Amino acid sequence: MANLSLKGIQKIYPNGFQAVKDFNLEIEDQEFIIFVGPSGCGKSTTLRMIAGLEDISGGTLEIDGKVMNDVEPKDRDIAMVFQNYALYPHMTVYDNMAFGLKLRKVPKDEIDKKVKEAAKILDLEKLLDRKPKALSGGQRQRVAMGRAIVRNPKVFLMDEPLSNLDAKLRVQMRIEIAKLHNNLKATMIYVTHDQTEAMTLGTRIVVMKDGVVQQVDSPQKLYNEP
Numbered sequence: 394m395a396n397l398s399l400k401g402i403q404k405i406y407p408n409g410f411q412a413v414k415d416f417n418l419e420i421e422d423q424e425f426i427i428f429v430g431p432s433g434c435g436k437s438t439t440l441r442m443i444a445g446l447e448d449i450s451g452g453t454l455e456i457d458g459k460v461m462n463d464v465e466p467k468d469r470d471i472a473m474v475f476q477n478y479a480l481y482p483h484m485t486v487y488d489n490m491a492f493g494l495k496l497r498k499v500p501k502d503e504i505d506k507k508v509k510e511a512a513k514i515l516d517l518e519k520l521l522d523r524k525p526k527a528l529s530g531g532q533r534q535r536v537a538m539g540r541a542i543v544r545n546p547k548v549f550l551m552d553e554p555l556s557n558l559d560a561k562l563r564v565q566m567r568i569e570i571a572k573l574h575n576n577l578k579a580t581m582i583y584v585t586h587d588q589t590e591a592m593t594l595g596t597r598i599v600v601m602k603d604g605v606v607q608q609v610d611s612p613q614k615l616y617n618e619p
């Protein structure tokens with residue numbers, strides 16, 4: 394289980410630009426939170442601070458009551474899927490999925506079991522020896538998901554994971570992500586520009602603008618659905 398507490402979170406980049414201003418949000422265990430808002434409003438920055446990929450300039454991030462501000466990314470029980478997938482080009486699909494577990498010194502036979510399980514779920518079993526350049530966009534996206542789910546993270550962050558896919562694959566992967574959320578029992582935070590994704594996946598939607606949270610509401614309320 395994982396509930397997250399973001400209290401007065403701020404980000405000031407080294408050049409002095411304040412990308413996030415006083416971000417407050419309490420996230421319940423297994424919620425599916427959606428971040429929406431115009432490009433540049435601070436969605437990715439907030440996600441990267443939660444993952445530990447970006448220092449927090451002010452405020453407190455707690456997970457299950459523990460302050461996380463200074464915890465290293467690899468010691469956070471969090472996995473992130475990026476918009477551009479960020480796969481390692483010189484590694485095979487198998488090694489891309491195994492990498493995070495190797496880093497955490499998980500025994501080899503356990504890594505093997507987890508990678509093969511994930512490959513089965515994501516229909517990657519026949520592609521394990523390929524390198525990313527020999528995959529389609531949809532397959533690369535699955536590898537990026539696989540790399541995250543092998544770790545069975547308590548918190549799952551996704552930054553526009555479907556925006557580079559064609560419409561048909563997007564629908565298919567959206568359904569897969571809803572299933573994953575149920576199976577993993579993880580707390581999700583998901584950035585998207587797609588209203589259908591926000592409405593069908595989200596338990597709550599956080600609307601950001603210029604580094605500030607403008608509104609937090611259920612999809613039904615926000616989009617005036619019955």
Ligand code: ADP
Nearest residue numbers: 406408410412431432433434435436437438439
């Ligand atoms: P979003 O994900 O909502 O598109 P980002 O979090 O990527 O927004 O960026 C928020 C703002 O911070 C943007 O104005 C962006 O240009 C700026 N920004 C992002 N990274 C840096 C950085 N490393 N240094 C300075 N400004 C940055």
Ligand code: ADP
Nearest residue numbers: 406408410432433434436437438447476552553
């Ligand atoms: P996004 O797709 O989230 O909008 P961007 O294209 O804004 O991402 O940013 C891509 C990369 O460039 C990120 O690593 C971000 O930190 C960096 N970046 C964005 N804006 C700036 C900036 N003004 N100064 C320095 N780095 C930046």
